[in-house]
Amino acid sequence: MATNCALYKLIKLQYASETYLQLNLPPHIQRAITQIRVSAHNLEIERGRMARPHPIPPDQRLCRHCGQVETEIHFITECLLYSNMRKQMLSACPVMFKNFSGADLFMKLFTSTNRIVLHELGIFICRAMARRQSYLG
Ligand SMILES: [Zn+2]
Numbered sequence: 001m002a003t004n005c006a007l008y009k010l011i012k013l014q015y016a017s018e019t020y021l022q023l024n025l026p027p028h029i030q031r032a033i034t035q036i037r038v039s040a041h042n043l044e045i046e047r048g049r050m051a052r053p054h055p056i057p058p059d060q061r062l063c064r065h066c067g068q069v070e071t072e073i074h075f076i077t078e079c080l081l082y083s084n085m086r087k088q089m090l091s092a093c094p095v096m097f098k099n100f101s102g103a104d105l106f107m108k109l110f111t112s113t114n115r116i117v118l119h120e121l122g123i124f125i126c127r128a129m130a131r132r133q134s135y136l137g
Pocket of ligand 1: 063064065066067068078079
């Protein structure tokens with residue numbers, strides 16, 4: 001719960017309106033962005049929180065590819081399982097993100113008001129989720 005709130009604040013930072021909802025993005029792209037923003041996904045950080053009868057401690061909600069804690073930030077900006085897709089996304093963006101990584105990059109992407117950036121981000125999320133699905137089998 002605390003993790004979700006922290007994430008939401010990070011994304012909300014300097015972000016008055018939900019611009020991405022007004023950019024006429026294709027529905028599946030918009031959905032993909034929303035999915036990450038509101039933690040409606042099955043990354044380990046969220047699966048562990050929902051685990052019954054007992055939630056898994058946050059530091060044990062690990063990525064099954066690399067063993068790091070699988071947060072939204074890990075998924076979007078760090079995990080090497082998606083590095084090719086991530087490179088494609090970043091190189092297709094008309095904004096320079098190369099000086100940013102981790103939480104900073106995450107915030108830059110999700111608070112962008114540039115339609116192309118958000119479109120690329122949505123495509124990345126869709127492709128990376130599919131890659132993750134097939135990796136987990
Ligand atoms: Zn990973």
